[in-house]
Amino acid sequence: MKIVGRHDEAPGVKTMRLEFQNPADHEEFRQKYRTGMFGLYGVYGEGESTFCVASPETRTDYIECTFRQSGRVTSALANADIGDLITFRGPYGNRFPIETFHGKNLLFISGGIALPPTRSVIWSCLDQREKFGKVTIIYGARTVADLVYKHELDEWQERADVDLVLTVDPGGESPDWKNKVGFVPTVLEEAAPSPENCIAVICGPPIMIKFTLISLKKLGFDETNVYTTLENRMKCGVGKCGRCNVGSIYVCKEGPVFTAAEVSRMPAADL
Amino acid sequence: MTRCLFSNKLENCVTLWRSAGYSVIGPVRKDATSSYAAVEHAADFDLGMVLPDRSIKELFFPQTEPMLHYTIKQQAINTEEFTPPAGKRIIFGVRPCDASGLSIDDPLFGWDYKDEYWFQRRNESVIVTIACTKADDFCLCTSLKLAPDSTNGSDILLRPLENNNGWQVEELTERGREAFSAIAELLQEASEPTAPLAVVPEMFNLDTCVAWLQNPENFESKFWKDISMRCIGCGSCTYLCPTCHCFDIQDEGDTYSGIRRKNWDSCSFALFTMHTSGHNPRSTQSARWRQRIMHKFNYFPGKFSVNSCSGCGRCTRQCPVDMGITETLQKISTLHP
Numbered sequence: 001m002k003i004v005g006r007h008d009e010a011p012g013v014k015t016m017r018l019e020f021q022n023p024a025d026h027e028e029f030r031q032k033y034r035t036g037m038f039g040l041y042g043v044y045g046e047g048e049s050t051f052c053v054a055s056p057e058t059r060t061d062y063i064e065c066t067f068r069q070s071g072r073v074t075s076a077l078a079n080a081d082i083g084d085l086i087t088f089r090g091p092y093g094n095r096f097p098i099e100t101f102h103g104k105n106l107l108f109i110s111g112g113i114a115l116p117p118t119r120s121v122i123w124s125c126l127d128q129r130e131k132f133g134k135v136t137i138i139y140g141a142r143t144v145a146d147l148v149y150k151h152e153l154d155e156w157q158e159r160a161d162v163d164l165v166l167t168v169d170p171g172g173e174s175p176d177w178k179n180k181v182g183f184v185p186t187v188l189e190e191a192a193p194s195p196e197n198c199i200a201v202i203c204g205p206p207i208m209i210k211f212t213l214i215s216l217k218k219l220g221f222d223e224t225n226v227y228t229t230l231e232n233r234m235k236c237g238v239g240k241c242g243r244c245n246v247g248s249i250y251v252c253k254e255g256p257v258f259t260a261a262e263v264s265r266m267p268a269a270d271l
Numbered sequence: 272m273t274r275c276l277f278s279n280k281l282e283n284c285v286t287l288w289r290s291a292g293y294s295v296i297g298p299v300r301k302d303a304t305s306s307y308a309a310v311e312h313a314a315d316f317d318l319g320m321v322l323p324d325r326s327i328k329e330l331f332f333p334q335t336e337p338m339l340h341y342t343i344k345q346q347a348i349n350t351e352e353f354t355p356p357a358g359k360r361i362i363f364g365v366r367p368c369d370a371s372g373l374s375i376d377d378p379l380f381g382w383d384y385k386d387e388y389w390f391q392r393r394n395e396s397v398i399v400t401i402a403c404t405k406a407d408d409f410c411l412c413t414s415l416k417l418a419p420d421s422t423n424g425s426d427i428l429l430r431p432l433e434n435n436n437g438w439q440v441e442e443l444t445e446r447g448r449e450a451f452s453a454i455a456e457l458l459q460e461a462s463e464p465t466a467p468l469a470v471v472p473e474m475f476n477l478d479t480c481v482a483w484l485q486n487p488e489n490f491e492s493k494f495w496k497d498i499s500m501r502c503i504g505c506g507s508c509t510y511l512c513p514t515c516h517c518f519d520i521q522d523e524g525d526t527y528s529g530i531r532r533k534n535w536d537s538c539s540f541a542l543f544t545m546h547t548s549g550h551n552p553r554s555t556q557s558a559r560w561r562q563r564i565m566h567k568f569n570y571f572p573g574k575f576s577v578n579s580c581s582g583c584g585r586c587t588r589q590c591p592v593d594m595g596i597t598e599t600l601q602k603i604s605t606l607h608p
Contacts, residue, residue, distance in 0.1 A: 044341040044348065045529050047522045070547045085348055206550055232552070233544055235520045238384035241536070242517035243543050245562075246552070248570035253383060267490050270552050270562070 001088045003080055004062065009148040010141075013113060014078055015054065015066040018088065030060045032091050035098060035124040036117070036229060036257040039090025040237050041065055043076040050234040052256075053091055054116035056123035057098075063088065066116040066148060092237045093256050096121050096227055101199045105133040109212055111184050111204030112141045115148050117229050118203045122156075129161060136163040136193050140184040140208075143172035165191055184208055185215040195220040201227045206271055213260055226260035230271070246270050272460045276429065277437035280457040281313035288361050291453040293397070296330065297363040298323045307362060307369075318364050321407045322583060326513035327369035330362065331392045332376075334510070335534045338520070342528045355388050361450055363399045367421040367428075368412050370400045371581035372513025374424035378575040379516055397450040400425035401438065406469035409584030411597050414475055417582055419468040427451060430465040439465055474597055475604035477568075477578075482608040484569040490561070494606065498599050499560035501592045506537035508586035508595065509563070514579045517543070538562050564599055 005017030020026035035057045042048035049071075055064035069078040080086060098121065106125060110118040118139075125132050137156060141147045147166070156164045167180035167187045180187050184204065200221055202212050209228055216226055232244040232251045244251035246266045263271070276284070285295050289311075297316045299308040306325035310316060337353040373393065380386040403410075403419035412418060422428050426447030429438035440458060442448045451458070483489055509515040519536040523529050536543060539559050545551040553559050571579035580596060587595025 042522075044343060044350075044531070045522050045524045045526055047531075048520065068547065074547075083346075085346060087348075205548060206552075231546065233546055235518070235536075239382060240380065240384065240386060240516070241519070242538065242566075243536070245566065245570070247565075248573045267487070269491055269558065 001086055003082050003084050006082055009066060010146045012069045013148055015064055018063045033057055033060060034095035035120045036095035037091035037093050038256060039088050041077060042087040043073060046076040047073045049073040052117040052120060054120050056120050056127060058124050058127035068113055089237060093252060096257050098124055102131045105198040106135045107193050107198055107200040108137045109184060109188060109200060109202040110139045111208040112146060113148060114203040115139055118201060119149060121201055138165045138188055138191060140167040142169045144168055144174045144177055185211040188212060188215045192219060199225050203229050223261035223264060224259050227257060228263060229256045230258060272462050274440045274458045275437050275461040276440055276458055283457050284454045285313045287454050292359060294358060294360040295363060296360055316364055321405055322366040326372060326511055326585060327365060328513050331389055335532055337530045338533050339531050343526060355391055359395045361397045361399060365398050365400045366403060367400055367419060368581040368583035369513050370398050370424035371417055371421055375514045375577050375579055375581060376516055397426045397446050398424060399427040401429045403469040404431050404466045406471045409588040410471045411474055411584050412582035413471045413473045414477060415578060415580055415582035416477060419471060433464045433466045475600045480600045480603045481568055483603050483606055484565055486608055495557045495561045498602060499557040502556045502560050502594055503592060504539045504556050505591060506539040507589055509537040509539055510535055511585040511589055513581055513583055
């Protein structure tokens with residue numbers, strides 16, 4: 001795929017927009033892709049890395065991915081220029097069943113670099129806004145600089161049909177920071193969204209997910225109305241190589257999207 | 272009267288098979304190690320060993336193998352997918368535990384995405400298994416509800432004759448019949464008795480162990496820490512195991528050309544599951560050993576209806592710190608479920 005756009009999101013975090021080179025591959029992607037699925041992005045000579053497809057299912061002219069430069073492959077990707085070719089395998093995995101969310105209120109909760117998978121669902125819903133009730137987004141990062149998609153956060157903040165709550169961890173605020181300071185679960189409990197007719201989508205580091213699930217339970221959310229996506233390490237993406245296993249689950253095939261009820265049946269110590 | 276193959280005809284067999292287009296593979300001892308390897312003559316076989324050090328897995332799922340070659344020239348990427356070298360082959364003198372190992376992994380490589388490398392090699396290979404007449408202290412097939420003459424995964428089963436001068440031939444599959452029709456002239460009708468099978472004592476009750484493993488309360492039992500205290504995470508058990516199938520994908524090369532490879536990997540290694548963030552779902556050796564045991568006797572059978580262990584005992588036999596599946600399951604079988 002060809003890199004047609006590049007954007008610095010946060011220190012070490014980049015978004016790439018990619019276009020298919022082969023029309024048949026593009027058509028296959030359009031047919032298969034639904035929000036929540038992931039792909040393996042690669043640079044020959046360096047290898048492949050697994051990220052979600054960060055663009056929504058309602059916008060399939062291109063693929064966007066957001067990643068933190070961290071190892072060999074992500075460094076090669078980060079150093080690639082507009083016009084360079086990279087590889088993509090996918091889309092793999094299951095999806096957020098957003099058609100079952102029609103008519104319901106949506107609560108999105110996300111932390112740090114886990115906004116990209118959430119953002120894919122957010123735009124998939126906002127692009128057909130009339131089908132959903134109230135939309136609330138709670139997003140936190142360690143510091144103000146670590147917030148990703150800053151331009152889209154501004155857009156959501158200005159929209160009358162979206163409630164956006166932004167927070168940074170204590171100590172991560174800048175002098176001109178006007179939003180919340182506190183950890184995501186605390187901010188969630190303060191905001192206290194009603195569980196009535198509401199679907200929650202949470203994505204973040206495992207520790208955030210763990211405590212956010214506890215907070216959602218306190219607020220009265222039923223585990224079957226809470227969705228999350230597991231970001232396990234993967235290599236093959238097709239249910240063979242074994243590393244994404246949690247209990248008997250192949251996250252790459254049966255996930256990455258699970259309800260909190262499904263996650264609670266997995267061995268917690270292996271998450 | 273049953274059809275028999277006598278040892279003194281084995282050299283002719285190898286010649287006939289080779290001239291019929293089969294490559295011939297069997298247990299071979301070379302330097303300090305033994306494995307299933309290609310032979311030109313029957314004398315190269317070492318049929319006396321309990322079983323080779325290395326399992327049969329590597330003939331179907333090599334330790335490392337290219338998946339594709341890439342070349343990049345002026346912004347154009349060309350890739351050429353690797354196909355395993357075609358050619359039918361006879362693997363002679365396979366142990367029943369190794370043959371069972373192949374059939375255990377078939378559903379894994381076949382579910383959802385079908386691994387062509389595995390199935391091409393499976394379809395081109397004739398597994399000629401010899402029932403065991405001797406075992407060592409590490410063999411545990413009977414504990415896994417298998418036996419020294421199990422036929423799972425085999426195309427032919429040979430039962431050693433009492434006089435140690437040949438084998439009774441049991442043809443199990445069409446592929447086996449075809450391979451043995453090439454040597455039909457060498458088979459003789461005879462009524463020699465077969466040698467007694469190896470005695471492999473049952474070392475634990477598998478059902479008791481599985482019940483304990485399936486109880487979620489035992490997942491965080493202190494037992495796991497105690498049993499894996501001396502594991503050094505070397506991964507030998509997984510590499511030698513005929514059913515362990517985890518792999519890694521790595522690129523070798525530069526910006527202009529290179530190879531994407533599939534390499535064995537191991538759930539014993541700390542990096543196996545480590546996330547980019549540094550979070551590791553299985554951050555301790557005890558969590559990794561628990562995963563290996565749970566995967567073999569709880570998760571894998573739950574998904575594919577067969578235990579991911581054929582009882583070869585290599586994990587214990589060659590563990591540098593004398594751990595292994597046997598000790599773990601023996602201890603589990605004494606715990607309250």
